[in-house]
Amino acid sequence: MSFDLNSLLRPHIAKLQPYTSARDEYTGKEGVFLDANENPFGSITEQDFNRYPDPYQSALKEEIAKIKGVRPSQIFLGNGSDEAIDLLYRAFCNPGKDNVILLPPTYGMYEVSANINDVEIRKVALTPDFQLQPDQILAAADANSKILFICSPNNPSANKVKREDILFLLENFKGLLVVDEAYIDFSDEPSFTTELDRFPNLLVMQTFSKAWGLASLRLGMAFASEELIRILNKIKPPYNISGLTQDTVLAAIKDKAKVDRMIQDILAEREFLKGELEKLPFVQRIHPSHANFLLVQIPNANQVYDDLIEEKVIVRNRAKVLLCADCLRITVGTREENEALLKALSKVVK
Numbered sequence: 001m002s003f004d005l006n007s008l009l010r011p012h013i014a015k016l017q018p019y020t021s022a023r024d025e026y027t028g029k030e031g032v033f034l035d036a037n038e039n040p041f042g043s044i045t046e047q048d049f050n051r052y053p054d055p056y057q058s059a060l061k062e063e064i065a066k067i068k069g070v071r072p073s074q075i076f077l078g079n080g081s082d083e084a085i086d087l088l089y090r091a092f093c094n095p096g097k098d099n100v101i102l103l104p105p106t107y108g109m110y111e112v113s114a115n116i117n118d119v120e121i122r123k124v125a126l127t128p129d130f131q132l133q134p135d136q137i138l139a140a141a142d143a144n145s146k147i148l149f150i151c152s153p154n155n156p157s158a159n160k161v162k163r164e165d166i167l168f169l170l171e172n173f174k175g176l177l178v179v180d181e182a183y184i185d186f187s188d189e190p191s192f193t194t195e196l197d198r199f200p201n202l203l204v205m206q207t208f209s210k211a212w213g214l215a216s217l218r219l220g221m222a223f224a225s226e227e228l229i230r231i232l233n234k235i236k237p238p239y240n241i242s243g244l245t246q247d248t249v250l251a252a253i254k255d256k257a258k259v260d261r262m263i264q265d266i267l268a269e270r271e272f273l274k275g276e277l278e279k280l281p282f283v284q285r286i287h288p289s290h291a292n293f294l295l296v297q298i299p300n301a302n303q304v305y306d307d308l309i310e311e312k313v314i315v316r317n318r319a320k321v322l323l324c325a326d327c328l329r330i331t332v333g334t335r336e337e338n339e340a341l342l343k344a345l346s347k348v349v350k
């Protein structure tokens, strides 16, 4: 397939001269730094944060590249995946002209970010078992369809999307195809990062917010061709990842074994919670999960949701979402939390 990234790009972004930070011109660590108007005496905090961080996060990308089997130049780091989503719209979608294809029910930020950027949304529903409708997706697309977002494993449905459907769309969709793998660590499915060299129209998103347990630090990853990553780097705020985040993750990333243990613990709890929920007579359906949550169908889910809050157990009400009637999305917690949920559920559902 011939794919020309520049023909998708908004013309003013192609022409854009990016901001050059003080630290672009001299990258050495030694020196008298009087170039960035920082406070030379240190910080108000115990730990010093007075110097601007590396705008390219080079040390961190080196380590991420090793774990993910990609080159550092194929990695973009954002202030959460949400920043990558927003930058994709701003780079490729002309407001009032271009459109994006979304596949509900799915992650809400694709739609919110499209609306913030005044980008038309074309929706093609998933099937009742939450799989793609590839022919309908292609039929909904036109020359102005710049991005297609596929979330796999999908939020809120928890299933993985059929790989052959995504491959078919990579071969036939004319815009960028984003595969959001926020929950890939909880799935037996291999990442689409292995397909990056084959598909220049592919961008894979992952995050440190879920399996790595770093939601508060705000660190999202995007993997794509060097050319596409260069565009995201060109338009991002120069210092989008704080020094605290870079240093903390760099120190932690060496202990990948700890993450793997936490993933195993979450998967074991997922099976426990699923097993216990199945025993409750009022639970109508538990959708198969490749994520760290379960989508559970219960009669009068709206009422159950409210009653659970009274018991100080907070789940996510998805009852009003397409194809999710009477469904609650329940994050897998610790054994104590899961037992608290089960106890509260049995109390509020008569």
Ligand SMILES: *Cc1c(COP(=O)(O)O)cnc(C)c1O
Pocket (backbone or CB within 6 Å): 079, 080, 081, 082, 083, 107, 151, 155, 180, 182, 206, 207, 208, 209, 210, 215, 218, 219, 220
């Ligand atoms: C949680 C989640 C993310 C993560 O977003 P961050 O901004 O990195 O915290 C991304 N995509 C989906 C589908 C999610 O559910």
